[in-house]
Amino acid sequence: MTRIKKAGGGDALVGILFLLPYLVLWLLFVVIPVGYGFYISLHKWNPMGASPFVGFDNYIQLFSNSRFLNALENTFIYAVWAIPLVLVLGLAFALLLKRAKVRGVGFIEGALFFPYLLNVSVVGILWNFLLDPNVGIIPYYIRAAGFPAPDFLNNPALVLPTIAFVSAWWLCGYRMVVFRAGLNAIPEELYESSSLDGAGPVRQFFSITLPLMKPSILFAAILTIVAGLCMLGQVLIMTNGGPGTSSEVLALFMYRTAFESFNFGQAAAVGFVLFAIVFLISMALVRVFGLKSELG
Amino acid sequence: MRRSSALKPIVKYVLYYGLALIWVVPIIWMAVTSVKPTPEVMSFTPHWIPSSLTLEHFWALLERRPFFLWLANSFQIALLATVITIVVTTFAAYSLARLKWRGRNAIFAMFLTAMFIPWEINSIPLFFIVKDMGLLNTFMSVALPLSALPVSLFLLRQFFINIPTDLEDAAKIDGCGHLRILWHIIIPVSLPAYGALAIFIFIFAWNEFFWSLVALQRSGVRTLPIGLKTLVAASDIQYDLMMAGSFMATLPALIIFLLLRRHVIAGISMAGVRR
Missing domain, CATH: 1.10.3720.10 (MetI-like)
Incomplete structure (x- = not known):
């Protein structure tokens, strides 16, 4: 008995010791960069020599920089397209597969999931080819059906929605798999008893599925919002921000400001603004929808 | 009645497998293209079946x-x-x-x-x-x-x-x-x-x-x-x-x-x- 007590009392030291390696990595690569990024953003950062403190100059310059405001707008346009597409398609596929009374559901699920395993360069290169106005098969079949085929990636109005669709093709299979697990956790009796009460599939969806799936949908929503607002790979490969700056999103603007213009202070300011937006949105969602229970 | 119950499973299969096929068509197209002669890759009309197979792009x-x-x-x-x-x-x-x-x-x-x-x-x-x-x-x-x-x-x-x-x-x-x-x-x-x-x-x-x-x-x-x-x-x-x-x-x-x-x-x- 005393031995157990002793072990319990000695847990603090072991506990901290065991946590330490992870804690160090986490502080170094997740937490400190936020503070350090803010620090850099307050300077005219020069990696080679003196970096004078400039206060909030970088931020003031940003908000009067039309290219930054354009990137901010583009980020939201992309997010508004991509986030619902990824979530709705993911949930729709999960529901379809749950109701599927066909053989080979695993095969169908595999086909819908597989694009998630491609890396972003493959996705971008492949869709550039599919959408190519000259040799792409998508414009070809649109023309074959008798419609004029738009130049998807060279049209300023179409480029961001197009990339959002590509992202949905790439990523919604992942959401589908996660949602399927959530759907399978709903007890079948709930559906059976509501069927006896005469509820159709639509009513069952709104009265059983949706309320019970709410936590996992919101959780997926937050992760999708975060990923959507920080999107870089797709535009970097597919359009490089073009035509002009029509698809230049914040992450790309930040990347270019840092590693093409070497204006690190300004780029850090962009990063901090992006961080603030993402953090505020996700915290607001957690607060409003009370996701604490889901996380804890 | 009999007709619809016989038809329904087929329609279902077509829909489900059709969806799966549409989803992976881009990847199939990528695979087919990678073994096609260049003129067929850069052709204005799609060639789903290559006239000849080549590994030259890989080399x-x-x-x-x-x-x-x-x-x-x-x-x-x-x-x-x-x-x-x-x-x-x-x-x-x-x-x-x-x-x-x-x-x-x-x-x-x-x-x-x-x-x-x-x-x-x-x-x-x-x-x-x-x-x-x-x-x-x-x-x-x-x-x-x-x-x-x-x-x-x-x-x-x-x-x-x-x-x-x-x-x-x-x-x-x-x-x-x-x-x-x-x-x-x-x-x-x-x-x-x-x-x-x-x-x-x-x-x-x-x-x-x-x-x-x-x-x-x-x-x-x-x-x-x-x-x-x-x-x-x-x-x-x-x-x-x-x-x-x-x-x-x-x-x-x-x-x-x-x-x-x-x-x-x-x-x-x-x-x-x-x-």
Whole structure:
């Protein structure tokens, strides 16, 4: 008995010791960069020599920089397209597969999931080819059906929605798999008893599925919002921000400001603004929808 | 009545398999294109069945780009990230889930909050931190930050916390230390969680792009996604080379997925659901 007590009392030291390696990595690569990024953003950062403190100059310059405001707008346009597409398609596929009374559901699920395993360069290169106005098969079949085929990636109005669709093709299979697990956790009796009460599939969806799936949908929503607002790979490969700056999103603007213009202070300011937006949105969602229970 | 009940299953099959087919058609097109003669690749009308098969695009790509070096680099980084993640989060999850000490819940709440920090947007400060550590252009520069993803810790902690304490109490009475409890009790019953974690992190690291682009600038350390990007930067568009490169980059994932589909999907769904 005393031995157990002793072990319990000695847990603090072991506990901290065991946590330490992870804690160090986490502080170094997740937490400190936020503070350090803010620090850099307050300077005219020069990696080679003196970096004078400039206060909030970088931020003031940003908000009067039309290219930054354009990137901010583009980020939201992309997010508004991509986030619902990824979530709705993911949930729709999960529901379809749950109701599927066909053989080979695993095969169908595999086909819908597989694009998630491609890396972003493959996705971008492949869709550039599919959408190519000259040799792409998508414009070809649109023309074959008798419609004029738009130049998807060279049209300023179409480029961001197009990339959002590509992202949905790439990523919604992942959401589908996660949602399927959530759907399978709903007890079948709930559906059976509501069927006896005469509820159709639509009513069952709104009265059983949706309320019970709410936590996992919101959780997926937050992760999708975060990923959507920080999107870089797709535009970097597919359009490089073009035509002009029509698809230049914040992450790309930040990347270019840092590693093409070497204006690190300004780029850090962009990063901090992006961080603030993402953090505020996700915290607001957690607060409003009370996701604490889901996380804890 | 009879007609509709006979027709319905067929319609269902067509719809479901049609959807699956539409979803993978782009990938089939990529595979077909990679073995087609160039004139058919750059043709205005689609050639679904190539007139002849050729591997010339693959040879041309291997001649011009260090594809296997990219592959090896990607593999090493993904493996490093997976191993480091497993080691580091095992101890951390054990500490948070099985040990009683003051402040552990507060610390866990901090990790939770930080989960909403997308670490890639910290790439500018991270660049200078990694540079000062002398890690720029090393595999560790990508593997270490990936090992700090809070998602991994949640997955393991959640699994550990649901293991009954009976065995552990008995072991404690027998005088087992924490390392032996971890090794002989906790880890053996958590193998499904480790499988899920390994699959999740490996895929994540294998496809990582944003931070790798910043941290791996020397050509010798490029990973697959970063290497393939150099095909896009070329002045003339060579879809034949691009499709060959893309298909080769997809092949490992395709083979593994065909062999281990159930495990990959089970792993992803386990890592994705946190309750």
